Amino acid sequence: MTSQAPASGTGAIDIVVNLFTPHEVANHQTGFDASFTTQVRMAEHMKTGVSIDDYLKKMDRAGIERSLLIAVRAGDRDMRGSFEIPYEQVAQWCRKHPDRFSGLAGVDPFRGVAGLKELDHAVRDLGFVGAHLYPHWFKLAPDAALYYPYYARCVELGVPIMMQVGQNLIYQKTVRLPSVARPILLDQIAIDFPDLKLIGIHVGVPWTDEMIAMAWKHENVFIGIDAYAPKHLPATLVRYMDSYGAHKVLFGTDWPVIDPERAVREMRDHGLRPASYDLVMRGNAVKVFGL
Template sequence: MTGYIDIVCNIYTPEAVQNGWTGLDDDFKRQVRMPADMFGGVSIDEYLKKMDRAGIERSLLIAVRAGDLNVRGSWEIPYKVIADIVAQHPDRFSGLAGIDQTRGMQGLRDLTRAVEDYGFVGAHWYPHWFATAPDAAQIYPYYAKCCELDIPIMMQVGQNLVYSKERRLPSVARPILLDQVAIDFPDLPIIGIHIGVPWTDEMIAMCWKHPNIYTAGDAYAPKHWPKQYVRYADSYGSHKVLFGTDWPVIDPERAVAEVAELGLRPASHARMMRENALAVFTKLPR
């Protein structure tokens, strides 16, 4: 093990697949070239073996909240499910609390409980599942609560694909929409995950402009990362790019191997694969 930290990881166990906790249909699995024998899920024990082979010390598991539960096709992973996995493997996993801003004050209480009782280290939000832009008023109380709890928030920016034909989602989170959020919450670490494709230059611009905005190279195989993103990670943005897989979209063994093939300078590689995560997620064990 080489101590890498994967900041974007979903549970993809047989239980998660059976309970509809992935949001992925078979068409999407084929689109990302998932092996057919994985369609039914991968156990936590098997995934830990993948982490070991990849050199990943810790993965941040998302207790996803994907849309207003009053809307057909929305779903969530209960916080307790993630908390139990973390409790069983405290040296390998940490939790991220999914946000559903439609729950109002109850959602804020849930977020507080996730951090204070379950030890979750950050928040996660999917703007497209709620058709809500990152600078919308409805999400602002959650940004404030994250500041209060001293945790970062990550969110998917850029386009979203058709994960399931039953629920097509709009792309509502261009990276430029983080601009006003960072101005209003300068103390809140904000991570734009999924690279910002196809608006990668906007993602880089936001990271350059705001000290509290970061990005993660997850959901896309590193060998296909935009060239300007790789240059940014290996130069003046080496302190701003974090490593993630968005498992099961990208296999961790593949991701780690392909990052190694990018030819990053040793210091840039170390920052991306571990040091930046420790700097942003201050509640992670040292």
């Protein structure tokens, strides 16, 4: 394919991206069903998946230089509806397009020491730049003891961890998961691990003000503004990212939930100050993930 990618060092960075090719759809590795795609108004032509080449074209049109691909671990392997994206499934694309993709290692707290060794492998051998956690899939609040060895290992490896905070929707009609991760629960984690960079993704809805409070209180807590169309971001969050919180907010889409072209266009429509916009869209991700 002919790429019109942004020049290195100039494009946006999308910190929350799911593999959504025909392979993941066919192998039930998306975690959602037809009712969810209808709820988020996914275009009919997308529902069978979007190839990596076509996704790269979307990135180019949107002016996105790099996407962080999640090797998702969603739920205990014995739980109905759970799924995962093996680390190697993400690593293959990072190797093929090293200037466009970086990997994030999903965390399953029930895998114990084996999971810690796999996290080591993802960062040290596969070059992944962070960890990722979906607390609701494990029905465990983010301050639960089972997560703490993974937080400690992230500190040792020098990588951040992102996790969904706020409510979660019903992704599958047959699997109804509790919203266990209010942003305020990051408070104790940030205190216990002051050297761990924590990113609360999915905005924190409906507790966005709690998420802002945590980012304001703790130097090591950040906010990911993905999974919701930017035009619908709460006004308090828009003010925060354009003022004293410009250095604490990171752009993301949660593709395929939000289209990257739409997301970048709506971010521009907010009319942020140039310095704030550059930090949110790129600079903060470079710093937090060491890109």
